[in-house]
Amino acid sequence: MSVSYAVSRVLRRASPFLFQKRYESTVASLTKDEILILLRPPFTNWSNTIRDAEKVVGYPTSFMNLRCLLSDEFANLALYLRKLVGSNHLVMQTAKNVLYGDSKNLQPWGLIILLLSKSVKTTSTLPVKKVEEQQRILAELTEMIRTGHLIHRGIVNVPFAKRSKNTESAIFGNKIALLLGDYLLVTANGMLAGLRNSDVSYIISTALKDLSEGEFFGERDEQNMPLPGKPKTSGEDYQITFDTTSISVDQVIGKPRREWTARTVFNGVSLLGRGCQAAMVLNKQSKEMENYAYHFGCHVGLAWQAATELQQLTSDSKDQFCLASAPVLFALEGNPDLYKIIDQGKNDIKDVDYEDLKFNILKTDAVDKTKKLYEDHAKKATAYIEGMGENESVDMIKKLINTF
Template structure:
């Protein structure tokens, strides 16, 4: 099934649910729910990649989009359309899957699997391919389930009596996130591989620990730490499965940004790539290279996303994105504008953006992308020169 057909079917399902709840959509404008496809070049690379692996590989496939469980949750989700709850923004991002929102993790994992696959088509190799496909899909499901759970609002007890809509939206966010995570864990259990389960569990640990790392506002949204010039500015990514190193990280822009990105899914993507090598019975060294490839590619994508959102956003951007952290390090007095804030919505983003643009923050963020993209290139080169690795390189270059 082609990528274009897959998008059309997804769109048909979405519109079907929208028509059923048309009376609740009066606060949406037309452009808010019309699908906007990725840029042409990216779309072309994606199609080439899907030809290699044989089918569309996004976690949002018809098997769960058309399931009775998800259809029921989607109907409840329509009841809160028009509200300001973060779950609506999250749902829009997930459903429309625009170019710089959700990168095709599963597709990359399968391309990497294809790069090291045995040329002989046997029953054993077919079984490995099926296991790798399940791994690719469950990795994306875990990431998205976690992403949806992060869209919860922290409602003070005194407001819970009258803010029923937000309470209901929180319940829907929990249910949808739980549905994806439980489904992913069920897929992982079906692989019946204890070592692979351990690898993925370490990534789940990192996702969880990341939600408690560093200063936070009253909605548990991350805040930057006070810049410090006495800290080293490099972070070594370890291949072992121990918890990530957190000493002397806060206050160093490079180290803090890298650790946050690894917590936010970098190690999950890395373990997905590593798991694909494990299922293919590759060496431990190749597993480590695949893990580092996944981490650095995720970091490159994060740097690109930070640049785009900082450049295009008129209202807000992440306060722990690379441009902000580099800007605060360049001009520490800017930290006074963010110190002791209780809610990130209270920040004067236009003023902060103007001040950061006067620093070298964007140039350093671009260098951050180049550095990690080059490292991802160097690791993927270790898996040979073939159609799959060449396609991965084109995906890196067209980020």
């Protein structure tokens, strides 16, 4: 595929007319199946691994939300998104990331839950098909909650005093973000209730609580975007916990590893961990196995998040990156004077000189520390899943963890 794509680009540049004629004659001779193959997204190591994993679970998890997205209610709401096409509203950026994103944002949480469910033998008295159906619903509703949360975060704060005709699209976009996000969350809660399992409902509700608290964790600008805490040199930084009820803001803010872990766990990783834990409940596994599954899910989420932030900072893109990401926090630890640049974004993070900040971050050892952070969590996630057994699903999970 890559060779033919390169050849096609050369032909297009050399002679557009010749390329068009050759393209038309080639397409005309292709079968329907061959055309569908050509229309697939480009193959990468990540997408290939996802496809292999989907074969293991026997379910195309790439289209998990398709049933929801094609429903009449959602279609009516989605029509209003057309009014925002071309605008820079955050809800449109979120929609583009969800629809067209790559490994940077399409972390297959539902697929991990299904693979984990398949990796252990169920001891439930229910028929196997029934248990598998419940696990599929759990994976779907986890993805829905995550997507709904991302859409809600696309709301733009428009102060009443600054409202005018120029802000109408932003205010309209906020209404759509609320409606779309609420629809996904309500649908997910309906599916959760349909499982008729009080233990699973409690576990997922705990993750929803964490998501809500995460929106108030640490300092924020006017758009509720996170700002890092001022670096502290004293105190233990490596003592971390996934028990969100025992995390104190004062104890973690300013300590890069602990602050990043707490922010990331509250911001969604807890949801992945609880989804994995709930899968073990449906499988009627022991409390010890449930705890293993929760810690496994948290380590997977943290490993992927560290890898994502590393990719964003080391790429050639000039897009904004999260000021509370691991590379930024590690850079502040090594060079506290960089906090002067962060101070520019107290009111709005857009005021920060990101190019200058990125240049200074790359001069520190922040990239190496972030890479080590990813490797640490990837190793721990691998150790947890290896403790659950040896089979095709376990091997596929290990491949997903290390392909990112």
